[in-house]
Amino acid sequence: MNRIRIRWMIRVCIVGVVSIAGAQSVVAQCAFDWRPGDGEPTFEYTLSAMTTWDPDGPGPLPATLVVGGAFSTAGGVPAEAIACWDGATWQPLGAGINGGLNPRVYVLTVFNGDLIAGGDFTSAGGVSANNIARWDGMAWHPLGTGMNGRVRALTVHNNELIAGGQFTTAGDVAASRIARWDGMAWHSLGSGMGGSGASVFALAVYNADLIAGGLFTTAGGVSAYYIARWDGTAWNPLGMGTNNSVIALAVVDDALIAGGYFTATCGVEARRIARWEGTGWQPLGMGMSSTSTQFPYVADVTVYNGDLIAGGYFTSAGDEIANNIARWDGMGWHPLGTGVAGNYPWVTALAVYGGELIVGGAFTTAVDNVSPCWARWGPDCARGDLNCDQLVDSADVPLFVDALLSTQPLTVCEAYTANVNGDMDCAGGPRVDASDIQPFVDCVLGGLCP
Numbered sequence: 001m002n003r004i005r006i007r008w009m010i011r012v013c014i015v016g017v018v019s020i021a022g023a024q025s026v027v028a029q030c031a032f033d034w035r036p037g038d039g040e041p042t043f044e045y046t047l048s049a050m051t052t053w054d055p056d057g058p059g060p061l062p063a064t065l066v067v068g069g070a071f072s073t074a075g076g077v078p079a080e081a082i083a084c085w086d087g088a089t090w091q092p093l094g095a096g097i098n099g100g101l102n103p104r105v106y107v108l109t110v111f112n113g114d115l116i117a118g119g120d121f122t123s124a125g126g127v128s129a130n131n132i133a134r135w136d137g138m139a140w141h142p143l144g145t146g147m148n149g150r151v152r153a154l155t156v157h158n159n160e161l162i163a164g165g166q167f168t169t170a171g172d173v174a175a176s177r178i179a180r181w182d183g184m185a186w187h188s189l190g191s192g193m194g195g196s197g198a199s200v201f202a203l204a205v206y207n208a209d210l211i212a213g214g215l216f217t218t219a220g221g222v223s224a225y226y227i228a229r230w231d232g233t234a235w236n237p238l239g240m241g242t243n244n245s246v247i248a249l250a251v252v253d254d255a256l257i258a259g260g261y262f263t264a265t266c267g268v269e270a271r272r273i274a275r276w277e278g279t280g281w282q283p284l285g286m287g288m289s290s291t292s293t294q295f296p297y298v299a300d301v302t303v304y305n306g307d308l309i310a311g312g313y314f315t316s317a318g319d320e321i322a323n324n325i326a327r328w329d330g331m332g333w334h335p336l337g338t339g340v341a342g343n344y345p346w347v348t349a350l351a352v353y354g355g356e357l358i359v360g361g362a363f364t365t366a367v368d369n370v371s372p373c374w375a376r377w378g379p380d381c382a383r384g385d386l387n388c389d390q391l392v393d394s395a396d397v398p399l400f401v402d403a404l405l406s407t408q409p410l411t412v413c414e415a416y417t418a419n420v421n422g423d424m425d426c427a428g429g430p431r432v433d434a435s436d437i438q439p440f441v442d443c444v445l446g447g448l449c450p
């Protein structure tokens with residue numbers, strides 16, 4: 001046992017004694033901000049999709065963050081339209097996604113432990129694959145003969161992979177904008193979606209039913225405006241639907257959240273975002289508006305630090321100025337700093353990874369940092385600084401011990417600051433465990449901070 005470890009154990013004992021004596025720990029209250037130094041990595045064009053993926057499932061490897069879009073390098077590493085990030089470095093997935101006029105990954109999901117990519121392409125890793133492909137961790141594979149048009153949305157429903165987009169055939173069957181893959185073959189879902197230029201842009205599972213959003217006015221031959229529900233045998237409308245395209249869907253706290261270009265649901269004003277709780281649509285405050293485009297939209301939604309996060313193309317949320325990203329705390333909308341900006345400032349994808357909110361799109365800046373297509377928002381406290389006073393010192397020790405020994409879920413701030421070595425768990429969250437002790441001690445006693 002080395003001296004540092006002995007000093008550490010002594011310190012833990014002191015902390016224990018002090019705690020028993022009734023000393024107060026000052027619980028960390030993080031401010032949140034954009035990460036500095038996001039000039040690297042860069043993507044050349046746009047980032048369209050993100051998902052966490054654990055390559056070995058329950059095995060010891062942590063989850064990685066997989067990003068897709070239209071690019072040929074990620075963090076300076078050659079990567080065709082798809083790449084993965086482990087919190088520190090970028091890697092390609094084999095030879096990536098290629099072929100067609102403008103190869104692009106639009107959507108990612110996980111099915112039976114494998115990563116599924118959908119978009120505009122004709123080959124994956126050198127193998128012929130039309131607009132959809134599967135990565136098993138080692139190699140790319142087609143899913144039958146794929147689709148005859150763009151794949152824009154993916155989800156898993158009743159243990160089958162569901163794909164939506166602009167196609168009219170899937171494998172060798174007719175399938176209008178939506179199809180299901182049972183692991184062996186493609187099948188249609190009723191007669192699919194209809195309407196001029198119909199497309200499915202978003203999919204979700206809500207109350208065991210499949211929900212599809214997009215640009216369409218019928219589903220299964222019945223009227224369904226921009227959103228519809230598949231109950232396993234037939235398509236149904238959701239109320240009166242919306243008055244324009246739905247491009248984002250997410251289930252949050254037993255409610256279905258829809259985002260898109262719409263401004264109303266069933267006569268109720270709901271600007272670009274609305275909530276469905278089984279019987280009717282509700283707006284989220286005043287929603288989103290813009291002074292820079294006639295056609296603002298919400299393109300993706302997620303949950304971070306207990307708030308609903310919406311990203312897209314807008315300049316205000318509620319009565320606050322919010323550039324292309326905003327958070328809803330249940331009462332009102334709030335900006336995330338000064339948001340993101342650029343010639344093509346929109347946000348297209350959101351993810352939570354390593355205790356941070358990851359934002360992807362076509363923007364070039366987040367605050368003053370040059371940050372093409374990629375930015376991170378998280379606790380404004382260094383790893384190890386559990387009380388967020390901008391110093392890593394003995395005052396952080398009791399909080400670190402509390403975090404390490406806690407049987408309760410840690411807050412975003414606690415988990416981020418206690419994960420001193422910056423590694424991830426199998427869900428892509430910060431891993432707070434004994435392997436953080438030595439780096440914490442090195443930081444407190446040796447000044448060797450991450």
Ligand SMILES: [Ca+2]
Pocket residue numbers: 054055056057058059060061062063426
């Ligand atoms: Ca794993």
Ligand SMILES: [Ca+2]
Pocket residue numbers: 384385386387388389390391392393395396
């Ligand atoms: Ca501190």
Ligand SMILES: [Ca+2]
Pocket residue numbers: 418419420421422423424430431432433435436
């Ligand atoms: Ca850790």
